[in-house]
């Protein structure tokens with residue numbers, strides 16, 4: 056896995072946006088896998104800026120989001136759709152028919168999940184999957200213990216997850232206890248993956264995912280098996296990596312870097 060460490064969150068988002076841009080410039084009709092999280096707000100902001108400056112065009116791009124809470128409709132402020140619309144979709148020229156999101160209100164979830172997997176394949180597979188990471192090392196809603204071969208399915212959210220999201224919902228409102236999520240196996244089929252993490256709260260998870268054993272207890276560790284994954288980190292998120300200095304050294308000395 057390539058590890059790119061940046062001094063600040065803003066620099067990390069810029070570097071990740073450039074990675075997205077390089078895929079879109081090489082393949083204007085690329086298929087992007089999108090993620091929702093506070094981490095990604097800066098990345099989407101950067102992509103919107105590039106679009107407004109005429110540096111990016113999404114007219115031929117297709118997107119598939121990673122996950123959605125079961126029971127939440129598109130207009131619920133905590134739905135992943137709402138986040139995507141507010142932070143990205145409404146600002147760029149994606150065709151609405153090219154935007155795929157897991158549905159939180161499907162009638163038959165099993166059928167929906169199978170259709171979603173099939174649709175990804177029919178669109179040619181995901182060229183670039185964007186990921187974040189939870190404080191326990193999960194990706195999408197693949198909670199600790201998820202099969203590393205899992206496909207899109209319903210996942211029961213952990214108590215830890217429910218405690219994390221509780222304050223985002225109105226008092227007395229029923230919390231979603233299931234999510235529909237791409238599986239680890241689905242994610243690993245993407246041709247390229249970028250993982251973003253910022254802040255000290257993610258440092259343990261990042262270290263476990265990048266340098267720990269590959270284990271279903273840290274679903275992000277499965278990315279070690281992927282042949283083209285780049286982790287974009289800020290210094291705090293990278294602070295517990297044993298090979299911190301080496302990663303910086305590699306960045307400095309990489310072929311193509313100034314002077315090499």
Ligand SMILES: N[C@@H]1[C@@H](O)[C@H](O)[C@@H](COP(=O)(O)O)O[C@@H]1O
Pocket residue numbers: 090091092093094095121122186187188189190194195196
């Ligand atoms: N399903 C999402 C993940 O895709 C995301 O990576 C994680 C971290 O989000 P944040 O960036 O807000 O810390 O939260 C949720 O669990």
